[in-house]
Amino acid sequence: MADLSDVWKPPTDADGRIDWASMDKALPPRDPELGFHPDWKDKNEFEQSRQKVIEHHARVKEAELEKERLRAGAPAPNRDAEFEFRVPRDVLRKVSPQPYGxxxxxxxxxxxxxxxxxxxxxxxxxxxxxxxxxxxxxxxxxxxxxxxxxxxxxxxxxxxxxxxxxxxxxxxxxxxxxxxxxxxxxxxxxxxxxxxxxxxxxxxxxxxxxxxxxxxxxxxxxxxxxxxxxxxxxxxxxxxxxxxxxxxxxxxxxxxxxxxxxxxxxxxxxxxxxxxxxxxxxxxxxxxxxxxxxxxxxxxxxxxxxxxxxxxxxxxxxxxxxxxxxxxxxxxxxxxxxxxxxxxxxxxxxxxxxxxxTLTAGARAMFDAEVREINKLVIATEGFSPAYASHLGKHPGMLGEIALTFHVFGCGAGGQPANELGQEAMQCAIRYLRKARRHAHALYTSILSSAPAFELASALARSIVAADTALTTISRDWMTQHCQMFRKADEDMRLAAVQILEDADWLSAQTHVKFYKGWPRGYSVHPKVFEIFAREGEQWRARRAAVKDAIGEGA
Structure with missing residues (x-):
């Protein structure tokens, strides 16, 4: 028989038998709604797990019913059933890193x-x-x-x-x-x-x-x-x-x-x-x-x-x-x-x-410490952006060049620059190059990655939020009529831009309509874009009105 003496030690009477009356009094009061669960945390986790199982079975049942409906000849709905529950991401913001100070x-x-x-x-x-x-x-x-x-x-x-x-x-x-x-x-x-x-x-x-x-x-x-x-x-x-x-x-x-x-x-x-x-x-x-x-x-x-x-x-x-x-x-x-x-x-x-x-001892220590940090960044970024990592690899030399420039322009004009470059010039160069690092990150991860397609996607997004009324669907013809940049772009660029808006949860292709030359007849527009980007929509409508007024005055 297993020894449970270290696990369970109930109270006993003078004869060594379990004193059930005393044990009942020693037990803390218990909520009867807990059932077999030791505490409310365990009960809540169980309820959540059970709810997930119920929802899963409901989705399976819904999918089976949908399959039967499609077999009976009903039209297919939008292929992305979770589209309306997602949050559209910001594609309107221009790449603008923190300015040099x-x-x-x-x-x-x-x-x-x-x-x-x-x-x-x-x-x-x-x-x-x-x-x-x-x-x-x-x-x-x-x-x-x-x-x-x-x-x-x-x-x-x-x-x-x-x-x-x-x-x-x-x-x-x-x-x-x-x-x-x-x-x-x-x-x-x-x-x-x-x-x-x-x-x-x-x-x-x-x-x-x-x-x-x-x-x-x-x-x-x-x-x-x-x-x-x-x-x-x-x-x-x-x-x-x-x-x-x-x-x-x-x-x-x-x-x-x-x-x-x-x-x-x-x-x-x-x-x-x-x-x-x-x-x-x-x-x-x-x-x-x-x-x-x-x-x-x-x-x-x-x-x-x-x-x-x-x-x-x-x-x-x-x-x-x-x-x-x-x-x-x-x-x-x-x-x-x-x-x-x-x-x-x-x-x-x-x-x-x-x-x-030459560098003072303090400036040399600052330089060496910054170079170590730069080398860490090179290792960390070469996997997802080799071009950015290659640029960072040149920063140690750039740091010395910038520090020398700041050494000359940091002293009082009229004399000669000192023969030693101190901590002030080096610290200033480090700040400048760290800011350059942010601008370089924007360059290599955004501008040089897919700039033309992203710019077209941004222009198309502006046309959507600047519409006079909230749109529920748009077509390729609507894009051509309402976005000048889209009208001038070639077909590959158009497809790439629309794909960016799909990836950003602005649009979702409707598959229950026929396709024409690789394009669906319509795209669902996420209703939240007009709520999240209402301010941008007002700004672009105001700009459009100002241009129309200016043209009218010029005429």
């Missing part, structure tokens, strides 16, 4: 960006990234930061950046504001060069042509410019597609041969170029900073035609939001001060020989 950069850059963005109403991200790239471009490439002396790892302040936004997000104005004084400095040097050429004696060789920037160049012409300007140049293009096209968009002919030369421009350093038509030439510093602009759809389309060699991963992106409608203040004093900073940095860092800046 004025405190993510040194005060010299932050103040300029602040006053300019306030006076124009433009997204500060555009002017901040443009200013940082412009600042890096005027720093001599021979002015270098020693990142890790034990491995001879040094970096220049070279930057590649682009502004990405829809038309009218002020990409070009931001670039022009940040680089306008560089063009003025370039023009002054060019005029001085013309004067020297005119003053030279007959037979005297022509002096080398100075330059601070270029907007369009072949590899051969760029090689000549960089031989004459070892400090480096700014490649300035307000249309990134034209710059990428110059590199190679077809992978044919001379463009394919030059591709490696173009990509090497990001790293700088000596480059031997051998061409049959021009012979061999050694460029002491094959490096330029790049500042460009593009639209999301244009970039996504262009990248589909490009080889996967990491070109886009070399850039720091800035995803722009639409400008506000309430500009205040005057940016002209800030523009003047910014020009003075650019001139000072160009002069303070110019050198005919290499100059090196």
């Amino acid at each position: 004025f405190d993510d950069v040194p005060r010299s850059i932050g103040e300029f960006a602040y006053y300019y963005s306030k006076a124009t109403g433009h997204d500060p991200s555009g002017i901040i990234v443009s200013a940082v790239t412009a600042a890096a471009s005027v720093i001599d490439d021979r002015y270098r930061l020693v990142v890790r002396p034990e491995s001879n790892w040094t970096v220049s302040a070279r930057q590649w950046s682009f502004l990405c936004g829809e038309p009218s997000t002020a990409k070009s104005p931001s670039i022009r504001a940040a680089t306008g004084h560089i063009k003025a400095m370039h023009n002054a040097l060019f005029q001085r060069w013309i004067d020297k050429c005119r003053a030279r004696e007959k037979g005297e060789p022509r002096p080398e042509l100075p330059a601070l920037y270029t907007s369009d160049s072949t590899v051969a012409a760029l090689a000549d410019a960089l031989i004459a300007n070892e400090r480096g140049l700014l490649m300035l293009t307000e249309e990134m597609s034209s710059w990428i096209g110059a590199i190679d968009s077809s992978n044919k002919g001379d463009a394919a041969k030059n591709r490696g030369d173009w990509l090497q421009l990001r790293d700088g350093g000596p480059r031997q170029i051998n061409r049959v038509d021009r012979g061999a030439m050694l460029v002491p510093n094959w490096g330029v900073s790049v500042l460009a602009a593009c639209t999301p759809s244009g970039l996504a389309k262009q990248m589909k035609e490009m080889p996967e060699d990491g070109l886009i991963q070399r850039f720091i992106p800035s995803i722009l939001a639409p400008p506000t409608n309430d500009p205040v203040g005057d940016a002209r004093p800030a523009l003047t001060t910014w020009g003075q900073w650019l001139e000072w940095a160009w002069t303070a860092t110019t050198s005919l020989y290499p100059r090196y800046v």
